[in-house]
Amino acid sequence: MSKGVSKPSVSKLVPRGVPVPGASRRQQYSASTKRALVDVAEQLFTDNGYAATSLDTIVAGARVTKGALYHHFSGKQALFEAVFERVEGDASRAIQKALKGKKDPWEKAIAGLRAFLEVVQEARYRRIVIQEGPSVLGYERYREQEERSTFANVLDIVSSVLEAGEWDLDKDLQQTFARIFFGAMSSAGESVSSAPDPVQAAANVEIAIGFILEGFRVLAETGVELPVVDALAEEPVEE
Amino acid sequence: MSKGVSKPSVSKLVPRGVPVPGASRRQQYSASTKRALVDVAEQLFTDNGYAATSLDTIVAGARVTKGALYHHFSGKQALFEAVFERVEGDASRAIQKALKGKKDPWEKAIAGLRAFLEVVQEARYRRIVIQEGPSVLGYERYREQEERSTFANVLDIVSSVLEAGEWDLDKDLQQTFARIFFGAMSSAGESVSSAPDPVQAAANVEIAIGFILEGFRVLAETGVELPVVDALAEEPVEE
């Protein structure tokens, strides 16, 4: 807004992004234009949200026109999806990096938890992935995307922990556990970042999840079987 | 859509909603108009989502005009918020009803869990509260609303369980636990409803959460202290 540019026809005069080696000049310019669009869109979506960000503002920021945008993307939602994939991919890679080399499941779980709590401090992750992802992409599509990245990490960790407990659960139940932890951490992450003292809040989340994991470990040691729900609720399941 | 009406000027000829006793005719009509708007909006938002639902469609469905809508609500978002509050309120009341009379914390927790799993089967709750709530209202406002209803229920249950364990946690940590469970259940609920076999999926969620609660109970019995994170991760917190 403040750094508005009057004429977009100077596109060739200004350098945009880093040239990609091994591609033709044409392809380089094309790629950098696309990158610029995603860059600007990421920033604006993060700051103002999806609905409040107009395509005009985005193309102005990237110093191109709508023609360029619609050449690279089928529409606003597709652009959002590109941004989503980038943010989601970065997050997933950061978590995987933190998991590197960890063998002990519990250690791995704590490392993953900490990495996720770092990721969720990023405004772009909260806004684009957690907050607006399900709404803009629709839940189905949102889920497909997650399944291939961050959720996969969580599933990996959860599976390790469950296997360490030597309960042999079917895939469905593992997925369920992973969903639960993923949802828990997303929700916790949001509250962490909006807390007056995020560091303290993150510490609390670590304690809470750690406590749950400790419960798992004790159950594993004492050889408690699954399922255990009936033992908790004596009365029959009245529908 | 299918029951569309051509002219909205017949508003006085058709009965709208139930007359409210103890109010003037004017007030009755006004209230029923407002109700009709919320009714139609709830349906359309649930079916097509917030963004894809136009005000024109809503007012056509309620057989009024935009003038009426803007008389009762300050805009589209305010209308959504009215729908949100209703859905959220219904959900909260349903859960509270299920909790009625339960004294044992673990029993109470399972009852609450089951009630929530019922609630989350409703398409309107998933779409309006879980999926689009955070995006449309903004996270801050979404949280304020939740805090007064369903989340309050979760916090109540979680507090009971934690007190039964005789860990005396500060309010912040109780809130953190509640957030975690709330997020876990929301996420689980979404996956339940989109699963090929929702009944089986709901059963899985019950097993999983029940298992976590079982962990809590065992930890309570063996007198494990909080926090326990350091015991899990030997290495120092390197940032």
Place this chain on the structure above:
DNA sequence: CGCGAGTACGTACCCACGGTATGCAGCCAT
């Protein structure tokens, strides 16, 4: 080197949709 084809945009335009300004018919208190 010339040249046709296709890419990577730019320009101009459409129209759906949220929001506003204003008019007006009843109802209700005085």
Place this chain on the structure above:
DNA sequence: ATGGCTGCATACCGTGGGTACGTACTCGCG
């Protein structure tokens, strides 16, 4: 009875997503 206020309806506007089309530049090929 009547003035005023509530509860709408009508008409209009601006923004913004999307589209149709034009065009310059590049690249491969003879």
